Amino acid sequence: MNQNTGAVRPGTDPLALARHIADRRMQLGLSENALANRSGMSPRYLRQLLEIGPDFDPGGMGRIAAALDLSSEELLEGRADPPPGQSGPGSRPVLARLTTAECWDKLGTHGVGRVALPARPAPTVFPVNYAIDADTIVYRTAPRVSAAPETGAGVSFEVDRVDDQHSAGWSVLVTGTAERIEDPAAMRHFSERHVAQPWAGGDRPLWIRIRPGTVTGRRITTM
Numbered sequence: 001m002n003q004n005t006g007a008v009r010p011g012t013d014p015l016a017l018a019r020h021i022a023d024r025r026m027q028l029g030l031s032e033n034a035l036a037n038r039s040g041m042s043p044r045y046l047r048q049l050l051e052i053g054p055d056f057d058p059g060g061m062g063r064i065a066a067a068l069d070l071s072s073e074e075l076l077e078g079r080a081d082p083p084p085g086q087s088g089p090g091s092r093p094v095l096a097r098l099t100t101a102e103c104w105d106k107l108g109t110h111g112v113g114r115v116a117l118p119a120r121p122a123p124t125v126f127p128v129n130y131a132i133d134a135d136t137i138v139y140r141t142a143p144r145v146s147a148a149p150e151t152g153a154g155v156s157f158e159v160d161r162v163d164d165q166h167s168a169g170w171s172v173l174v175t176g177t178a179e180r181i182e183d184p185a186a187m188r189h190f191s192e193r194h195v196a197q198p199w200a201g202g203d204r205p206l207w208i209r210i211r212p213g214t215v216t217g218r219r220i221t222t223m
Contacts, residue, residue, distance in 0.1 A: 014053035020075060021050065024068045038067035038095065040216040041173055045156060048116075048123055057114065057125070059160025059171030063218045066095035098217030103172045106159070106217060107132055113159040115139070115210070117149050117178075123156075130157075131190075137174060137210040138181070138190060148206050149178040157210055162220070172217040174210065181207035 025035050036046040040063055049060055065075040098106065107113075110131040116123045126147040128139040137157055141147040149155060155178045162169035181187060190207050 014050065017053075017075070018050045021064065021068065024070060024075075028068065030068075035064070035067060039063040040097065040171075040218045042175070042214075045173070045175070052123065052125075057116075057158055057160075059158060059162050059169070060173065062160070062162045062169060062220055063095060063171050066218070066220045094221050096219045096221065098170065098172065098219055100215050103174075103215045103217040104132070104135070106170055106172050107137075107174075111159060113137075113157055115147065116156040116158070117147070118153060118155075133190070133209075136212065138207055139210075140190075140205040140207055142205060148180075148208065151178060151180045153178045155210055168221055170217060170219045172215070174212045175214045176210050176212040179209040179211060181209055 021035075025032070030038070032046065033043050036043040039046065039060070041049075041060065045060075046064075049057055049064075061075065062072065065072050068075065110129070112127060112129050114125050115128050116125045128141065128147060130137050130139040132138075155176060157174040157176075158171065160169060160171035162171070181190070187207055
């Protein structure tokens with residue numbers, strides 16, 4: 001499944017990017033909390049994203065760029081404001097909130113997303129093929145790999161579609177808790193309904209359920 005998540009170039013320096021974001025945030029008079037709210041994420045998630053670097057959540061970076069009224073290139077390189085008396089580019093990215101229903105519609109019934117799990121020194125992120133079941137997210141992995149959190153662990157799950165060339169796309173962020181599904185009847189139920197094979201492999205894959213605490217989304221357009 002192809003995803004155009006080119007909101008940032010691979011290998012971008014996280015420190016330089018954080019400086020660009022801080023400079024632009026101060027220019028607009030935005031607090032860190034205000035920027036997080038505009039971007040549809042918690043302040044903690046924003047700080048983690050800037051600490052880890054942009055490569056793991058391009059959709060989130062696209063939301064930050066739009067919240068700062070910047071293109072992705074301007075976010076990476078710093079904004080070059082036009083000289084006095086001259087107008088800027090004709091089109092700018094605009095960030096609009098998605099309703100909860102629209103978020104679930106974007107997630108669909110199945111697809112490919114990224115799950116962020118707690119780790120030290122920073123959260124780790126894994127691509128997973130997932131399915132939706134009764135307003136929860138389920139995916140399969142091997143029991144003893146990093147993508148298999150313990151029951152009760154706090155996790156984030158993100159799906160996006162971003163067309164950086166046209167400054168358009170959407171991003172949905174789910175935060176909640178993980179649950180290992182160990183009931184044999186439930187495992188048979190999922191195995192019968194969701195046929196995607198776990199990327200981690202293994203003869204006895206483990207089902208993980210993410211019970212959402214918050215579901216937020218943003219749509220990026222231009223005007």
